[in-house]
Amino acid sequence: MIGVGSMGGAILAGLRAPGVQIETPIAITTRSAESAAAFDGADDVVARSSETDADANREAVRGAGLVILAVKPWMILDVAREISDALEPGAIVVSVAAGVPTAPIEAALPAGVAVVRAMPNTPSLIGRGVTGIAPGATADAAAVDTVRRLFETVGTALVVREDQIDAVAAVSGSGPAYLFLFAEEMTAAARRLGFDDAQAEVLAQGTIAGSAELMARDDDDPAELRRRVTSPKGTTEQAILVLQAAGWADLFDRALAANIRRSEELAGE
Incomplete structure (x- = not known):
């Protein structure tokens, strides 16, 4: 997970909640060293800071089958380009940024990488989230199902068309x-x-x-x-x-x- 601000942090907290079963550790990157240090000693999280390690994002995604981009919308494409050649073949990249279509993200990433948009909300923090999931052109049914199952660990997930995802953000995201x-x-x-x-x-x-x-x-x-x-x-x-x-x-x-x-x-x- 790249970015653990308010939304990324809620998702991460939900994924770490007792009873949630996913593969760990979760590799995360934060902007500040202080934020990364908060995870020192955690068995289920490996945290890196881009403040102290310029290669933190690239190192975090190496070997990952699923990558969540939880940075601000205006940072998404820069981060996608940054991690592009460090991604595993066949990786799934999930963007939770409002307003950024899948097409430019797909263009920034190598062929074979599936891009999916997800619009969760902060009740994911307590396992009561509602997440809209919209596949891009590169995401097949298996990739969508993987993302859906991930977000179902922190609430309810609803698969929609990409042209509906902004409306999902308006109703449940906000x-x-x-x-x-x-x-x-x-x-x-x-x-x-x-x-x-x-x-x-x-x-x-x-x-x-x-x-x-x-x-x-x-x-x-x-x-x-x-x-x-x-x-x-x-x-x-x-x-x-x-x-x-x-x-x-x-x-x-x-x-x-x-x-x-x-x-x-x-x-x-």
């Missing part, structure tokens, strides 16, 4: 931030009702976390779960009517469209 924003605003609203910080967190954040877990365990869809809590002419109904009158459907459509538009801009950059 989705945790939307939920955290909701929790942030609901907690602030509880404070404005007179609760102290600790009380507001219990009331708002505890309710959101519990409701999410209920939704995960229940077979009914969110609309039915909402109806169960919303008695006709009751108090919940009055709050729901106010929220729906604010045009949530249009708001979500515009928010996701802005997210997808930014992915397209990144592709152009």
Whole structure:
């Protein structure tokens, strides 16, 4: 794994969680020596720093059957070119960068290397991630299946077309931030009702976390779960009517469209 920032770090933590069975050690590279040193003594990770070893990325990918590129989007092609001649024949290269199509990555790598895009989210950290997987032109069914099985160790994986991957990023890749924003605003609203910080967190954040877990365990869809809590002419109904009158459907459509538009801009950059 090249890069272990917020997303790469979440994937790595998920892969190292108890009960996850993959081949180890995982070779990783970080930009800072301090970050690499955090893995000193780990049996399941071999960490190198590009700050102290200019050849760290190339050394990390030698012998690897699967390589995850978890660097910033504007760094992807430079890293792909850097590791190109160090990759094993038939290796699978997975990019988790938003907005970077597989075609230019494929062009930077040798023939025979399969390129797959993956769009995970940060709940991978606790084994509850959702990852969209899109094969490039060089990836056959076996390569896609390998990537799918890897990401299923940290949650759920969904295979989609590459022209859908930006939408996956908008819905599930960025989705945790939307939920955290909701929790942030609901907690602030509880404070404005007179609760102290600790009380507001219990009331708002505890309710959101519990409701999410209920939704995960229940077979009914969110609309039915909402109806169960919303008695006709009751108090919940009055709050729901106010929220729906604010045009949530249009708001979500515009928010996701802005997210997808930014992915397209990144592709152009």
